Amino acid sequence: MNRVELALAVAPLPFLDAHADDPAAMLDVRGGPAPKILVWHHETLASLFRQDSRLRHPGSRSLGPLLGPKSMLWADGARHAAYRKLLGPPLRGRRLETYHSLITQATASAIDSLGTGAVFGLAAWTRRLALDIVARIVLGDADPVLLRDVTVWLDRTLGSRHRTLAYRLLRGGLPVSGAELDARLVAAAKSGREPRSLVSPLLTGNGPLGPVPDDELRDQVVSLLFAGHETTASATAWTLYWLTTRPDLRDAVLSELEATTGDGSDPAEVPVLQAVIAEALRLHPPVEVAGNRALPEAVDLHGRTLPAGTVLTPAIYLAHHRSEYFPSPHAFDPGRFLGRRGVPEGYLPFGGGTRFCLGSQLGQLEIRMITAAVLRRRVLRCVNPRAGVAKLRGHAMAPSARLRLEVVACRD
Numbered sequence: 001m002n003r004v005e006l007a008l009a010v011a012p013l014p015f016l017d018a019h020a021d022d023p024a025a026m027l028d029v030r031g032g033p034a035p036k037i038l039v040w041h042h043e044t045l046a047s048l049f050r051q052d053s054r055l056r057h058p059g060s061r062s063l064g065p066l067l068g069p070k071s072m073l074w075a076d077g078a079r080h081a082a083y084r085k086l087l088g089p090p091l092r093g094r095r096l097e098t099y100h101s102l103i104t105q106a107t108a109s110a111i112d113s114l115g116t117g118a119v120f121g122l123a124a125w126t127r128r129l130a131l132d133i134v135a136r137i138v139l140g141d142a143d144p145v146l147l148r149d150v151t152v153w154l155d156r157t158l159g160s161r162h163r164t165l166a167y168r169l170l171r172g173g174l175p176v177s178g179a180e181l182d183a184r185l186v187a188a189a190k191s192g193r194e195p196r197s198l199v200s201p202l203l204t205g206n207g208p209l210g211p212v213p214d215d216e217l218r219d220q221v222v223s224l225l226f227a228g229h230e231t232t233a234s235a236t237a238w239t240l241y242w243l244t245t246r247p248d249l250r251d252a253v254l255s256e257l258e259a260t261t262g263d264g265s266d267p268a269e270v271p272v273l274q275a276v277i278a279e280a281l282r283l284h285p286p287v288e289v290a291g292n293r294a295l296p297e298a299v300d301l302h303g304r305t306l307p308a309g310t311v312l313t314p315a316i317y318l319a320h321h322r323s324e325y326f327p328s329p330h331a332f333d334p335g336r337f338l339g340r341r342g343v344p345e346g347y348l349p350f351g352g353g354t355r356f357c358l359g360s361q362l363g364q365l366e367i368r369m370i371t372a373a374v375l376r377r378r379v380l381r382c383v384n385p386r387a388g389v390a391k392l393r394g395h396a397m398a399p400s401a402r403l404r405l406e407v408v409a410c411r412d
């Protein structure tokens, strides 16, 4: 491990913050014949995403053992395209309406558990709820014992940065889920009660993928559960944190909620809430870096020739903290997004190119609906606002596990 890798492993955010305004917006992480470089200049990113289908996606050393070697996150070519063709349509547009009642019900019972005076860890609460929701969508069912065991495994793996580091450095990698949990995940995918579960097209043996073997099915189930809940949970937690600690924003969102009977699913009805979410995704992007891209041939970039095989990693956090794109980048200012059409330069919470997040619409829908329901039903107070600092869980940037909210009143 070299000096940069060590700094990124030990104190990633202060190290990254010190580099956000570097003129070339490139940071060498590793040298050698196949260098690894973080990139965040908007032109570099645009060019990378434009030619994404020609690039290789070699995966991530940290997430690889978790999600498995056959995860669609590092599939390439026809197999990757086939996964997107099958899994993409149910995750966007009108098809999302089929999830509204499921999100409403899961959220209502999570809020029911919060009585007046309850003090709860925000990040863990949103993680439990987001996992419950995504399991119902992916598997067609949410077996609480199975989800608890998935949570225990992920917490053991990612819950403490020191432990994660020790696994990587001293034990040769993060702990795998194990044959027993894998078998239960595959069985749950195959026995889901909902015929339109997200994984159901993978079970038919028809279509562009053909029969999907159990080990590959396991990797997609874990990938979808993981990518679909750590991210959404983190963004929901940040949204609730800001709405709890900034009464001006909370009042503005509450007034737009009072003006509608809607459940928050329609972004046009809640523009301030949507702007708060967009800004939370900017300031604390749940995924700090997008997937690695490997160059098939040598390329000239900012006066340097990068050899074939160079791995370029789009650095979402760094792009979001570049003052050229976002003046006063550390300030929380949803006004940047209010009334704005189109995506600002340097804004990429969902990555880009052929790997653009498959669940971006679902994730934002969940955040809006959960936040709207919480704000309508509970008055919250942040017990320890100074714990509202970002912590990395793997690549996911969540609020510190110490951050707690108190239910001041119930409005049921």
Ligand code: HEM
Pocket: 072, 073, 074, 084, 134, 223, 224, 227, 228, 229, 231, 232, 235, 285, 286, 287, 289, 290, 291, 292, 349, 350, 351, 352, 353, 354, 355, 356, 357, 358, 359, 360, 362, 363, 364
């Ligand atoms: C706020 C919530 C979310 C954020 C911020 C987020 C962010 C991301 C990012 C940055 C990537 C990598 C893109 C790239 O490398 O260019 C990604 C990929 C992916 N996300 Fe999300 N995500 C969210 C929610 C979800 C949800 C709810 C699901 C599914 C249920 C999901 C499924 C996926 C999948 C399958 C990929 C891999 C796409 C591919 O490789 O083709 N995500 N996401």
